[in-house]
Amino acid sequence: MNNSVMMMAMDQDPIKMLQDPISSRLGYLLRRASAAMMADLGAALAEIDLRPVEGTILILVGANPGCIQSDLGRMLGIKRANMVPLVSALATRGYIEKSPVDGRSLALSLTAQGEQARLAVETLMDVHESRFERLLAGRDESALRRALALIAEGPCFDDTEGGPAPMSVGDLG
Amino acid sequence: MNNSVMMMAMDQDPIKMLQDPISSRLGYLLRRASAAMMADLGAALAEIDLRPVEGTILILVGANPGCIQSDLGRMLGIKRANMVPLVSALATRGYIEKSPVDGRSLALSLTAQGEQARLAVETLMDVHESRFERLLAGRDESALRRALALIAEGPCFDDTEGGPAPMSVGDLG
DNA sequence: CTTGAATGTTATGAATCATAGCAATATTGA
């Protein structure tokens, strides 16, 4: 499965000796770095059958008991309409409790299970994050770029899959 | 349209005085920063009716004349199947030329129009990027976090819209 | 030559995300 073995030489390792004039773009580095961390976090949270968004919402509700759906959405940049199935799913799983506070607003809070899940999420996120922070040991100012490139490489992407990290079609930059 | 005016006081400016335990997460900062830059780049490239991916592909083909579709896809982390409509669209617009090199592979290269478009893309990207690099003037090591937060804030997001930058549902972290 | 891999392609479904609209309620201000 190792391509440097398959092709007997070590010259065209990355892709096809392709010129890369976009990795110097800050936005592109950010995108790749973000994608790398997202993939890692997604894999980590999959262990407790939770997506990154859901974990984030659990953390947010845990830190803001009684907050309402709309505020969460505004904070995360998620539209009201799309928040509905998100918190509904978490409520169905018994993680989030809704109690009307306003007639129109619902105050959200974590159930016991929800608090437990939130704790698990936070633990997994800590481990996940430390995996990447190790890469940024003693970095200085303009090393921001190099740091992002390092993150984009990622600590946990052997070549058992495709590239270093999944990338989206619509949002390359 | 300024909410600090609408509510007469300056206490609950951000959302609802909501606690924010996730902005300390590197992954979340990266995601938001990336989203902020993506939004800005998307708006910039819309001026020439091009999406960020398409601009990126133009740059990549320009720097690698004769490269094949698959290599581009691997480099960008885009699957073969999803590359097809992308380069097809650029070919239809007269920006990219395909010439069979292999019987199965197609060598891609920029047409004259394509080269012109690539130049425009690169110019717009330069301006776009400088908007953000101004924010990172003289930052040092652990200021990486602060820098990302700054980028996430963005230079060009007044509150005429929703949040500071669009955020995805599936990929929060 | 035969097997296996790669490339471009199509078709298709899942997931993400935005838009529009609605009913109920709250807020504002004349």
Place this chain on the structure above:
DNA sequence: TCAATATTGCTATGATTCATAACATTCAAG
């Protein structure tokens, strides 16, 4: 007070993004 407006949760819906599977053709290797 009360009418206009805004907010909240919600539904429905379409567009876009993305992954999977399969296929025909062509190349590479044994």
